[in-house]
Amino acid sequence: MALFSSLTPAFIAIICILLGVILKKTNGEKEKRETKSKPLSRPWVDEDLKDGTDHHLEEEEFDEEWQGLDENVAHVPFFAERYSEAEMIKRSQMFYELLNKRRSVRFLSHEPVPREVIDNVIRTAGTSPSGAHTEPWTFVVVQDSYLKHKIREIVEEEEEINYKKRMGDRWVNDLKRLRTNWIKEYLDTAPYLILIFKQVYGQLPNGKKKTHYYNEISVSIACGILLAALQNAGLYTVTSTPLNCGPQLRVLLRRPANEKLLLLLPVGYPKKDATVPALTRKPLEDIMVFM
Amino acid sequence: MALFSSLTPAFIAIICILLGVILKKTNGEKEKRETKSKPLSRPWVDEDLKDGTDHHLEEEEFDEEWQGLDENVAHVPFFAERYSEAEMIKRSQMFYELLNKRRSVRFLSHEPVPREVIDNVIRTAGTSPSGAHTEPWTFVVVQDSYLKHKIREIVEEEEEINYKKRMGDRWVNDLKRLRTNWIKEYLDTAPYLILIFKQVYGQLPNGKKKTHYYNEISVSIACGILLAALQNAGLYTVTSTPLNCGPQLRVLLRRPANEKLLLLLPVGYPKKDATVPALTRKPLEDIMVFM
DSSP states (O other), rough: OOOHTTTHHHHHHHHHHHHHHHHHHHHHHHHHHOOOOOOOOOTTTOOOOHHHHHHHHOGGOOOOSSSSOTTOOOEOOOOOOOOOHHHHHHHHHHHHHHHOOOOOOOOOOOOOOHHHHHHHHHHHHHTTTGGOOOOOEEEEEEEHHHHHHHHHHHHHHHHHHIIIIIIIIIHHHHHHTTOSSSTTHHHHHSSSEEEEEEEEEOTTTSSSSEOOHHHHHHHHHHHHHHHHHHHHOBBOOBBBOOOTHHHHHHHTTTTOEEEEEEEEEEEEOOTTTOOOEEEOOOOOHEEEEEO | HHHHHHHHHHHHHHHHHHHHHHHHHHHHHHHHHHHHSOOOOOTTOOOOTSSOOOOOOGGGGGOOOOHHHHHHHHOOEOOOOOOOOOHHHHHHHHHHHHHHHBBSSBBBBOOOOOOHHHHHHHHHHHTTTTTGOOOOOEEEEEEOHHHHHHHHHHHHHHHIIIIIIISSSSHHHHHHHHHSSSTTTHHHHHEEEEEEEESSEEOOTTTTTEEEETHHHHHHHHHHHHHHHHHTTTTTTTOOTTTTTHHHHHTTTTOOOTTTEEEEEEOOOOOOEEEEEEEOOOHHHHHEOOO
């Protein structure tokens, strides 16, 4: 106790002030948490710490059907196409059979693909619903060989680091079984690379930031529709989420700071000797619960 | 300074120990942040604080194509259907036209829908790619009137609180323009409610938790495919993310603790007098960048 007895009052005062500041901060954080009186899902939390586009939009935790928020938007009658029950069953069966042929293909050929098809699949993805009709997506389609190769260099360099340093043993073992590594030839060979960016915020006419509610879920849903459109057109891809490359690829492709890379899809035809892992899908009873 | 001079050594000791603990904690957090040497996207971070299923899976921040990780999975030749260029253009155009007719519809009729169509659209959603082929989705299809009404009660009660207390003025004003409120009749009238849960983790044969990589993006992509399948079958829905209801609905539907509600889709035919907001979609040049 000798140490404490010899402390000067001034030093004690400094300690108390410091303690006060720290406790206040801690309480402030606690309070902030407690105001969340109910569990909240925050799909837009993005922890990309170095990209300078982090936004914690606490006030936007809400629910709403994903419709538009245009000022004074009019409501108009809606007329839907109606099929017979037999047609519905047949159409749903055929669509299932078509989509069930989709596989992630890592071996894509050089063969060119009509640009018009790419335009159409992107248009189709753009019909997706989005939080508050913000349509928070940018589809960057890269056909230029030089750019594709630059993308490959960035992705492979980061991947090699991931494989060698960042990934845990378990994951590296999993990868060994998949016989995959950081070499991604398809980034050169695919006629198109589609890089999908989520716009984490937009701009209001007055220059202020406009929140893009649920941007990640919205853009992912749009990507699901894009995958369906690609499959319908006879094009193949592999869904990839290039770790750590987002900021570099954003700069390379000159996208603004409010955009963050979500997915990278190389698009083309499978090579003649393409292979896929012999995977199966869960049967209906394992994914659906009927009540 | 009289206050500090009169402090007993024992009290000073307590203060110093507290200070030490707090500083240590603060440093620990800082250190943790700094070990993230590169920007990392963590789509699986879920801040649902009360559901008891939080998992911060630091080691799983990685990139990989979304293929399967079954042990020693064989690779097999892949043969893709091939269309002529003219067919591809036509198919992609027709699919765009079909999907472009999709609208979020809040006014759904009581008319029954063939169960087989529902089975097929869920099967189709199940063809989605997923992080490491974890297929981390559960589609709960509710047809039972009592359950639908219970769901409505839970959602409306929370929504009313949201509207009245939690949402900011800006959002409430936006909603006024949309003429929407917390009354969600479609939860009773739609012949089916599809509640989509993401499985944030699974179980290995040895009982240990199995990470579901990128579960939220994966399940959202599957929902995009589901929306395409519904539209293809002539069924309508409105994409909703019921705020704060996840845990209550999970318990009501007896889903395990590793599952979290992502979306709720009421499914059926539009009512005869259904209306939709007169919204437009961004043109291709506003969503696509070609390089």
